[in-house]
Amino acid sequence: MQIADNKVASFHYTLRDDAGEVLDSSEGGTPLAYLHGVGNIIPGLEAALVGKTNGDSLSVRVEPEEGYGPVRDELVQTVPMEAFSGVDNVAEGMRFEASTASGPVSVVVTKVAGEEVTVDGNHPLAGKVLNFEVEVVEVRDATEEEKAHGHVHDGSCGH
Template sequence: MQIAEHSVVSFHYTLTDDQGQVVDSSEGREPLTYLHGSGQIVPGLEKVMAGRQAGDQFKVDVAPEEGYGVRHDELVQEVPREAFQGVQDIQPGMQFQGSGPQGTINVTVTKVDGDQVFIDGNHPLAGQTLHFAIEVADVRESTAEEREHGHVHGPGGHHH
């Protein structure tokens, strides 16, 4: 069966950066499973998955515009430490949720300098080309319930 709209797809992947460093991988774990066409994986990867079938192995480079987006300098800000009420020890790499004009935003602390905290609201992989090595493990038709809910259910169904 070929991957098409509403297929349930399971695949193994290794994601590397421009320097060839592994950023993420399914190695040693279960394959990643998603409902094709529901926006659960980056658009550039979902596009090249269409038409593939179990056993297919391929590599693909996904541009930032089709991955986690381009970097936006306005999402890098300096805020006072007091904005982090109840957090005693703020360290680079810590992640927080904040509110902005567009709603909830995830930010990462990039630097702490005295009473100032530098945060970045860009996705950590924004602006980067994503290099995927893919192996399609399984493709099946989705159930009516999976299509209705917009996500894959495990063996025996899913109860909300």
């Protein structure tokens, strides 16, 4: 069976940046399972998996535009320290959920300077080229429930 829309595909992967540093991997763990054709994984990787079958291995280079997008300068802001009321010690690397007009956004603190805090709402992999090594483990038909809900049901989603 080939990977196509409304198929559930499971695969092992190792993700590296252009310097060869491992950013993420399923090695030694459970394969990643997703419902193909509904945007559950980044577009560049999903497109490369079309037509692949059990046992296929491939290397995929995903440019930022087909991954997590380019870095968007408007998502980097400097806010007053008072925006973090109730937090004792705001430090670089801390993650927060910010309320915006278009809904909640995950941000990371990138700089603390006196009473000003710089936060970045870009995805941590925005602007980066992503290099995947992939091995397809299984391809199966999605259930009607999975198609209706738009994701794989593996018992952990609470349905």
